[in-house]
């Protein structure tokens with residue numbers, strides 16, 4: 227395998243949304259489960275409440291992953307904290323509370339887990355969300371061994387993060403096919419890497435990104451053979467829901 231370590235100081239295996247398939251995504255319970263399977267890095271989605279509290283939530287709205295209804299951005303944290311973010315997944319997780327970036331920073335730092343914070347702004351709040359999450363990440367990870375990697379599909383949010391805290395590493399998330407002007411976009415945002423959709427990732431694309439001096443992580447990779455193929459092509463990390471099959475604690479399978 228190519229020597230990829232300089233561009234990517236983080237682990238190779240990243241649990242998606244905590245360990246968001248076997249436990250309710252983006253909750254502390256999911257992080258505990260991912261950690262129990264040996265993951266030392268988690269990807270998770272962060273957005274802001276009406277009173278500017280950074281919470282972990284994938285969707286703009288509450289319905290799919292909580293007992294609440296409506297847009298998360300329309301509620302204050304105290305209102306969201308009353309809801310159940312676990313029962314939708316399974317009875318074992320009934321009553322799981324909404325996670326905040328504060329509690330997740332405390333948990334991950336105490337357990338030597340690295341972070342890929344996906345900035346997932348509510349539409350219309352891109353600039354403020356990017357700026358605030360970057361500022362909070364800088365404060366919450368002060369003195370950490372490695373800073374969190376900030377990523378986003380929103381270039382507005384990444385630009386705001388860049389302007390607020392230029393020294394935090396950033397990755398541009400690419401939703402579908404790699405756009406022809408990806409180099410210019412990454413350069414303008416001063417990104418250290420690209421996080422690609424597995425569906426559109428080829429060895430040629432990985433090589434081009436590596437040749438540009440950038441890191442490449444791929445999501446969401448749920449097949450061990452595919453993960454091995456991507457790593458063999460020179461990709462630096464894979465983001466997975468399959469925390470059992472791809473557990474870094476099972477080196478024979480994964481490393």
Ligand code: G3P
Pocket residue numbers: 242269271284344377399421445465
């Ligand atoms: O950050 C990688 C991946 O999480 C992006 O897609 O929709 O799962 O947040 P999504």
Ligand code: MG
Pocket residue numbers: 243269270271344
């Ligand atoms: Mg995500």
